[in-house]
Amino acid sequence: MMLTRWGRTLYHSGMTNARKLPFASAFLLLAASVPAFAHHSFGAEYDANKPITLTGVVTKVEWTNPHSFFYLDVKDASGKVSNWKLEGFPPNVLYRTGWKKDVTIKQGDEITVTGWHARDGADWGHSREVTFKDGKKLFFGPPAGTGDGGNTPSVAVPAK
């Protein structure tokens, strides 16, 4: 773990490597900077290691704060239909990313959405990119990892 100057006095391990690898350290720091984009934690509710791609028919759209949702009827291989709930940006962000309420996405539209599955295994997902029938693509939600601390904590990890 990369340690900073103050960290040296608190936690000793790792400093040598950090000194030897200034460029790597700078890169790590860049990679560590986590944008504050989310209203809530992605990682608590969704699993970034479980990407999903769903194609189906929109049954309902909730154009609401702090997050919008749409519901999708998805047919599996056996023909069984499940109604999925997909979470995304609030309306203000959707407007700025090219969406229009009641125009861009409506009940009955057939779409494909990529995203990540809920940790509890329910028919629930965090949406990312929606592809419309005409091939147009728009983001309905932020990338995985927003609001959950990303890959690196704000503090140095103490030596065990």
Add this chain to the structure above:
Amino acid sequence: MPQSRNVLNFAAAVALIAVPLIVTGQGGGDAKGPVVKAASSKVPRASDGKPDLTGVWQGGSSRIGTWEEANAGGGTNATSGQVTPFAVRGAQEKAPYQPWAAQKVLDSFNRRGIDDPMARCLSPGVPRTTTMGLFPMQILQTPKTIVMLFEVFHVFRVIQIDAPHPDDLEASFMGDSVGHWEGDTLVVDVTGFNDKTWLAGTGTFHSDKLHVVEKFTRMDENTIAYEVTMEDPVVLTKPWVQRSTIMLRPGTRLREYECVENNTDLDRYEKLLQDESVFRRK
């Protein structure tokens, strides 16, 4: 080639002189390096000669352009496994928490920020409100008062210039802000906080002894250099300094964000918290 190298050298020299706050790898640069250049266009001035901060801005970004231009292509699809956020803030030093407090921050990180006060629609505090990238902010400036309006949670800050803090402050989420000009830099002193917000990243809690000093320097038409110093003797070992840039977003207007309308997260959190192993790191 020599000519272009000279141009680069000159630009680098000017950048070193004119952009003291923006240090490579520390300022508003993203993974491609600092985007902020030496002042290439005139800094807009108010009628009193001070730099005019009026406009709609995006914190936590270093990209020039309209909102749509600067935030286009903010990522790839889920299956690629790659993540390119809306904007990447510059590298920051690790938060200098006291060991007991660092452990608490780490615990929040390991619980993936499920305890984030913002998930309960509470005001994000300072500096978190300013550095948040997803929602725009608007600055209105007069010689005696500078007002900052934030789309997120309808938060506002009224900054009186050359005025003392009121002597009857009560602890609050956003604290009390007063400002003064040091040359072309607006320095804002913020105090009177409660202990219910986070400073920046996941779990970065603080006490009600938090004291924040912010420096806003308009570098050019597009850019405010933002330096914030956080002091909290209860949880930090020393002042924590972060630097980033705030970018002008021409044509953007503030919209509404009514957080409590349909906040389903809390119910879901309640269920998840019955068994933290479902979401906890390691």
